[in-house]
Every structure is written in C-alpha cells, then in structure tokens.
Amino acid sequence: MRYLLTRLGQAVGVLLALSFLVFSLLYLAPGDLAKNLIGTRKATPEALAAISQKYHLDEPFFAQYWRWLQGVLHGDFGDSIRSGVPVADVLGQRIPVTISLTVIAFAFAVGIGIPLGFIAAHRIGSLTDRTIVGVALVGVSAPSFALALVFLYLFSVMLDWFPVYGMGDGFWDQMWHLVLPSLAIAVGTAAMIIKVTRTSVAREVGQDYVMFATSRGIGRQRIAGLYMKNAAIPIITSSGLILASLFGSTVLIETTFALPGIGQLLADSITFKDVPVVQAVTMLVAVVIVTAMFLVDLAAAVLNPALRTHSRSQEVIAS
C-alpha cells in the first residue's frame, strides 16, 4: 500500500512538473495565437486585443498557468482554441484511433519479435541467426514513414490489397485500414524486441542451471519453461515501455495514412499553439507511460520473487 501511495505521489509530481514545463515551452515558442486565428489578413489592434482577451493571452504567464491548472483540478481541460470544441471531446475522438493503432502494432511486433528472437538465440552464430539479426538491424534503421510509403506503393497501389488512407467504416473495415500503418510501426519495434529476446534467452540458455537440468534428463519443454520465465523479465520490461512509447510516437504514421489520432492532433496543436489541447495530450501520454512503467514493475515483481523480497526488505529498512 505504501509502495502504491509512493508511486502515485511520484506520478502526480511528474505530471505536474511536465505540465508546467510544456506550458512554459509553448509560452516561449515563437508564434502568436491571435494572428494564427486571423491568418495573413490584416489584423487590426482591436481584433487582436479581442482575441487576446478571450483566451486570456493578456494575462501574466503564471496567471495563465494557474487558470489552466485550476480548470484541470476541477475536471475542465478547457476548449480547443483551434476548433472551439471541449478538449475532452477532441481527445475522446482521437484516442480510440491511436489505441487501436498502438495495440495492433504492438501485437504485430511481439508476434514477430519474440519468436524470431527465440529462434535466433537457439542458433547463435548460424546463418539463421545472422539473417534474423541482419533483418532486425534493417528494421531498426528503417524510418517508419519511409516504410509506410513503400508498403503503400506495394500493397495498396500495385497489389490493391489494402486501402491507401483513412479509418474505414465498421469494426472489421477499420481493422483492415489499420493493418498497413500498424505494420509500418511494428517493423522497427519488432526489431528491438528481437534483439532483446535474443540476448536475454541466449543468456539464460547458457546458465549453469540449464546445463544441470539437461544433464539430469529433464524434458526440453520443461527446461524451456524454466529459462523462458527468467528471460521474460527483460522482455516484458522492454515491451511494456515500447508499448507506452508507441502510444506517443504515432504522429508520422498517422499523417501518412491520414488517421485522425492523437499524434496528428498533437503536431497540429503545437504549431497552432493550441495550449489546452497540447497540455491535455501531453498529460495523457505521460499518464500512459507512467502507468505502463508501474505495470511493468508489477509484472517483473510477479515473475521474480527476489524483487518482491527486495522491495519488502526496503520497506522494513525504511520503517
């Protein structure tokens, strides 16, 4: 319980610091919100003053931040300056897209990365291993948006298997629309998972307890179960963090495939200086990452009793 409260306190502190940092950076960033709303047309001082007053841009920096923070504490994230729509509604429309994209991409990455990493670990130095490692190297190096264009040309234009853009209608059509963008993201992520899996499985396979178990004639499946449990800790840890980071890094893919997710929303909102939206998206991504890290820690503790013991002993020392 104490551990949970500590982690919760840390998370709130991180979110508060992050919100202030992002607000400050946006405040200092070049650009003028009032002029953004008017465009290149002639903007009279009266019009600029009216817009500044409406969005409280004429108030001191700290007053603006405090106004935002008070709103958030009361559950009000404000209205998007660009669209005039409540920020909660804006996020509500975008989150499902990004979550779907992230989850499918993650499923692809894990589904490809773990088996290939496992195979490579059992054939270290072989042609198979070198091929998998080589492919992983290319996968890590290839930018997702460049892959996206290649995929689009091959699978959408040449073969006509997948749609070029958009979200589609209905559940299955939407899933179909998300296959290519998810694959484009998953390639690089899968490559990372291959490398982590290969390293951690290979290390466990070389441990004395595996050799001892083998010499005692224990079945291969049972031995594999033993070392996979140990090898799973770094894989789960890294995968959890990868999943969280995927959620916040979809901007290029969403733009390429014209998907209305939070990545594209964040990019547009930053350039427009749409402060309420940028703050909300940043907080959302931070919450996802903080939550993922917490869950990863919990999963690692479940898999490794030594971590739980260590944690308990720390609590005893602290008390």
Next chain:
Amino acid sequence: MSVPRIRLVLALAAVTAFGVGACAPSSSSGLDATSSAGSDTVDDVTIALPGSLSTLDVAQEAGSLNYQIATITSEGLLGVNADGELVPALAEAWSQPDATTYVFSIRQDAKFTDGTPVTVDDILFSIDLARDPDRSPSTSIYWPEGLTVEQTGDWEITFTLAEANVAFAWTPTAVGGLWVTSRSFYENAGTYGSSADLILGTGAYEVVEFQPDSHVTFRAVDTWWGGTPDVKEIDVEFIPDENTRLLAQQSGETDISLGISLDQSEHWDSIAGSSVEYVSDRSYVGLTFDASVEPFDDIHVRKAVAHALDRESIVSTVLHGKGEVATGLSSPAQLGSSIGEDKARELLSSLTTFDFDLTAAKAELAQSKVPNGFDLELTYPNSGPQLGQAALTLADNLSELGINLEVTEVPIEEWISKVGTGDYGLYYMWYLPTTGDPGEIPGWLLNPGNPAQYENDEVFSHMASSSTDLNDLTRAESIIAANEIAQADVAYAPAWWGVSATAFTDNLAPQNYTAYFFMTPWAASLTSIG
C-alpha cells in the same frame, strides 16, 4: 530529427517509390456513377483535401481549405460566379443607393438543407454571429466598425456603413464573412461546427458526417434554390501527406485531389484515367521590405535585392512554369474581376518592376551605406516549400553581391506571427485572397498598418479614393496608382502570381473551371461524362 529533415527524407523515399511509377497499374476511378443510360447522376465522389479541418465553422477556423469546403453547404447573401463577379445567393437582388448604403432583397423561397424555411430573423442572427469576435474570432474582423443592420421590409435588409467602402459588398458572401445558418439550430448546438452538432446551411448539400482531421461527408438535397446537383454524395477526405494523396489518386480511391504540389506535377500528369487542371489561384507572392529596419532604410539596398530576384527563373524552374511573373500586388484574375482580365493585364503591365540584373544590383549596393554587403535572414512557411526554393535562388544571387541571406523554414503559424513585426527588414508575403475584390490584397499592403510599415500619404490617398469609388475602372486605376508609387519606392517586390493544380478523374467534368471555381458552389457544378 528536425521537421525539414523529415520532409527531405520523405521526399527522397517518395522519389524512390515513384521512380517506378511509370509501370504502375492504371487507375480505375473510385467515382460511382449510376448505370441508367442517359443519366448524368453520380452516386458519390471522393475528394482529397491537402490538409485537415478541425471544425466546419469557418468563423472559428478560416483557412483557405475551410472556405472551399464551406461553399459546398453554406451561402451568404451574395455569391461569386466563375468570373469572380458578385451574384445573387440568399439575396435575389441588391442595390447600393449611395456610397454607404446596401439594400438586399431576400429570397422568399429559400430553405435550409433540413427543409426549414429561411427567415429574415435567421439572416439577422447570422450577421450578428459573424460580427461577434467571441463566436467568430477568425472572421469578425471583416465587418467594419459602426455598421448598422436593420430589417427595412418584409424581405429586405439594409446595411449602413459609417464610412464608404466599396469592398463591403464582398463581406456578406460565403467567401467573405457571412454563412447564413438557422438561429434555432445554432442555439441548440453545443458546439456549432463540431462532429457532434455539424452545421446547417442553405446550399446544395447537407453535412451528414464529420470527423475532424479525417473526413466530412455531404449529401445532395432538393431544397436548394439553385436546383438539385448531379452528384448525390461527396466524401471529402483529409489527406495531408502529398505522397499519400498521389497514391490514393493513382489507386483510384479518390476522384478529385486538391492542392497538388507542383514539384509532383509530372507524376500527377501521368496518372491514367485522371487529368490535372492548372488555373490561377489569384495568390500573390513577393518580398516585403521594412524600411524601418537597417539597412533597408536605404532605398539602394532595397533596389539591389529587388534586382537580384530572378522571377523568370523562379517561375520556370521552381514553379515548373506553372506560375506567372508578378508585376503588381493583384493578379490579373483578381484585379480583373470587375474590369476584365485583359484590362487588368494592361494596367498591371504599366507598373514599375526591377528586372533581374546583377550588374544593376551591384551598382545599387555600391551606392548604399553597406557597399560590401551584410547578413540577413528570410523566413518562409513550411507549407510553402516553393517559397523556400525561390529564396535559395535569391540567396545564391545575393551572395554575388556580398549579401549573406540565410533562408529559414518555420511553421506557418510562426511565419504568420512574424509578418510585419519589424523583426526583419525582408519578409515574404504569401497571400491567397478569399474574395474577388480587386482591392483585397492592396487594401492590406498599401493602407496604414501594412506589413512593410510603409507610410506614404499619396498612396493612402489613392487607396482611400479606391475604397469609395463606385466606378470599377477608375477604382482599379486608383489601386494601380497606389501600387505604382509603393513599388517605385521598393516597399514591395512582387515575385509571382500562383497557380493551383487540381486532379480530376476523367469521368468528372467541372463546369466553368476558373480561378474562382472553389469560391463558387462548385460541388453542385460537377457532372458525370462517363
């Protein structure tokens, strides 16, 4: 990785991908026409937009794309025809008894797309809405101070201006600052223009679905006073990436693609089953000199830079011959909306320009207070890569004078915020007029408060005359006279008038496709020729 770098890599990837484009399968149009013989009806048309909309309410977000989409479903009191002339819309007639009074006779049979009749009260409400800076932050600036609006008959509305302004007739149009909606619909909407509430207009199509940054769908109605359009449904898809738009048209998923990059025009031109139409977009691109910033307070410096601008080369190489060398602030199509393009060209050809001449540029700089050159920066918006390429050619020419020009790409929002702030002596101006008013661009660049911070009473006087002159020709001459003085003073150096490129599937025929096409109720003019 910085944004410019990302785009560069993306462009390289695209070149690689499209290098084999010649062997791509020919497209089959996504256009879905009804099969009944002899019928021109089209079930649905898919349109790719080169950007996205966050709201359908143009009074909130007023980019040029917002206007193009708004004209599908909304109208003002007046409209614009293919020649750029004001024509009746919800007002079936209008008159201007004197310089400050406009009288509009409202169409009595007009209906909103949901079938409810349009009342004078709805129009008065919409005018109040458009003038309210809180509810219409982007467009309330169009409405002049001191304007009074009143109902002067059962179906008559009269506007009285505090001072004469000929251009005001453009304000109550759907490309100016008025989109008539229903009072009850607006007041019942939580957030007008959002995906939850949509919008209600009086045009040929109703909005049936809107997903910000994704798409908006329109369905034809039979309530429009102008008739029933041939295309039953229009799906506008927001596809910001130019490579994706190209692939979508290539694969036949889209029927019309707006805002094609001129850099990719060869790829677009080669798509089977589709053709690209190039037409003036009436935009102006040019250099703005701020004489309050050293060393641009020296006219010889301004002339030197103006002489180093190789406009012919920029148009032929950077724009692939798809633009036009600008001699003044208004394009012929814009200035000619009321006097005809031929007369406009004649007037514009008389303006002082500084031809590309590096020898003359060196001579001018030698006479200046910085004969050995200086350093300066020119920023351009990230949405206008052609401006960046043109700036690089200018930088190359200026380097021969000893002037070191640093060219910097910035987000368009940052670029807009810097225009005319006195931070730089040299700015770009990139302006796409929304109305067909000949004075729209000069009205901004030659009146007090202009981005060059240029002050000349004679220029201001000509512009003041132009704003009250009811004679189209003498009005245009006043604008040209003001333009001439400012250009001779090198407050501005026009570079080019822009061209827009739009791809149409061969099965669709846009009627009256001109520089004003997307300002008209253009969707209603699409017909099938398949």
